[in-house]
Amino acid sequence: LAKTTQPISMDSYEGQEVNITCSHNNIATNDYITWYQQFPSQGPRFIIQGYKTKVTNEVASLFIPADRKSSTLSLPRVSLSDTAVYYCLVGYVTGFQKLVFGTGTRLLVSP
Amino acid sequence: ETGVTQTPRHLVMGMTNKKSLKCEQHLGHNAMYWYKQSAKKPLELMFVYNFKEQTENNSVPSRFSPECPNSSHLFLHLHTLQPEDSALYLCASSQPTTGRGYQPQHFGDGTRLSIL
Numbered sequence: 001l002a003k004t005t006q007p008i009s010m011d012s013y014e015g016q017e018v019n020i021t022c023s024h025n026n027i028a029t030n031d032y033i034t035w036y037q038q039f040p041s042q043g044p045r046f047i048i049q050g051y052k053t054k055v056t057n058e059v060a061s062l063f064i065p066a067d068r069k070s071s072t073l074s075l076p077r078v079s080l081s082d083t084a085v086y087y088c089l090v091g092y093v094t095g096f097q098k099l100v101f102g103t104g105t106r107l108l109v110s111p
Numbered sequence: 112e113t114g115v116t117q118t119p120r121h122l123v124m125g126m127t128n129k130k131s132l133k134c135e136q137h138l139g140h141n142a143m144y145w146y147k148q149s150a151k152k153p154l155e156l157m158f159v160y161n162f163k164e165q166t167e168n169n170s171v172p173s174r175f176s177p178e179c180p181n182s183s184h185l186f187l188h189l190h191t192l193q194p195e196d197s198a199l200y201l202c203a204s205s206q207p208t209t210g211r212g213y214q215p216q217h218f219g220d221g222t223r224l225s226i227l
Contacts, residue, residue: 032213034213034215036215041199041220041221041223042218042220042221043113043115043201043202043203043218043219043220043221044154044201044216044218045113045218046215046216046217049213049215093208093213095207095208096141096142096159096161096166096205096207097205097208097216098156098159098167099154099156099216100156101153101154102153103152103153104153
């Protein structure tokens with residue numbers, strides 16, 4: 001599975017847009033990009049997944065440039081409850097997946 | 112509510128004790144997973160079961176023994192653990208991802224294990 005690099009931590013304020021970038025220089029042709037969110041003392045929760053260009057759902061957007069060597073998770077107008085660790089994963093999404101988590105990005109949202 | 116329930120939520124045990132962690136999923140999935148999450152470290156995949164058959168063992172010490180009696184239940188039997196085994200143990204389940212779309216893993220909220 002492709003290695004990913006994310007910032008260790010980020011700070012933001014309520015109501016701001018937060019963009020978390022993940023680098024995955026050795027992404028393979030068949031690899032997808034997936035983001036999970038984890039709150040303290042809870043398991044990770046799936047946020048969004050994409051292959052190229054832009055994907056949007058009710059909670060986030062995922063921007064993937066043409067070379068796919070990086071991706072950006074965008075959280076619009078964050079609230080205190082968005083304080084969590086965000087993981088970027090890259091891999092071939094087929095069958096039963098063996099997810100490989102990195103250290104993630106710890107996002108702290110302040111009032 | 113994720114559809115994946117883990118019990119107990121907290122467990123304290125001595126190094127000579129034997130205990131079991133339980134995971135139950137109500138999502139109709141066919142794969143179940145055990146992960147270990149230590150402080151300041153990424154989640155580590157331990158075991159994978161597909162249709163009740165173990166398909167992955169990531170060099171986990173034999174003091175951890177998984178059991179999957181059916182597709183809805185997964186156990187992790189513990190014995191003679193070490194202090195470094197103290198961690199959050201997470202269970203997850205999933206369906207296979209096919210051309211019909213991505214099927215994410217659903218995680219329980221874990222068992223916080225402390226070894227004295």
